Amino acid sequence: MASRKPVNRPSVRHPSHNHPLRVFKAREEDEVVCSGCELELTGQAFKCIKSDCDYFLHKSCFELPRETSHKSHPDHSLTLLHSPPYGESYTCDACGEYGSGFTYNCSECQYDVHVGCAFIPETLEREDHEHPLTLLYNTPCKDREDSAMFTCDVCEEDMSENLWVYYCKDCDYGTHVHSCAVYEDHEPKKSGGEEEEEEEGSSSAVSRMKSLMKAQDELAAVQLECRMKRDANNAILGLYEEPKRRYYW
Incomplete structure (x- = not known):
């Protein structure tokens, strides 16, 4: 009795890489970095089918417009x-x-x-600032005659006038667009239960956002994998279909 031929796992191609990619679920302990955006990769994504090739892509990076x-x-x-x-x-x-x-x-x-x-949002909110911040594509100090430098109100570093900034015009308050705007908390620590309550609220909001993004990526990746499996099965069945007869008159 002939042995069954192993069925290959479904794969897809991406123009950024020479080898096929397959659906992959990354864990935090894997410490994997996306080859597209160079950010940490967790949840459903894509990886190279070659075991010795460390090429990974977020689903969002896989689908970026050309x-x-x-x-x-x-x-x-x-x-x-x-x-x-x-x-x-x-x-x-x-x-x-x-x-x-x-x-x-x-x-x-x-x-x-x-x-x-x-594709960062045009507005965002910080828990330590009462107004929404608006994305500007250069600092408010650009082209000033006195050559004044804009200073990030979170990390207190001077910023080049051409850099993007999240800014509140009413308060003349602005931050860098990434770590200072969203992820890092440079606020002075408060005492006792107030500090713990504030940290708990901030971390829970971030956790909810991460969970939502992860769930969306996982659902989309599962749908894609099912579609690839269906296409692969249809291709295999097509090999065994009886040839269609042709009639000549």
């Missing part, structure tokens, strides 16, 4: 590049940090934006 029109660069559209346009790295014109993964690029202006920066 071209986008962005308010920060209205004169030209931005094209998704899967590798740095100038060698091994580039500097993001949004946050000022280096990048070596995907970028949205304007080749005419040599303008580059991390894919993680390109």
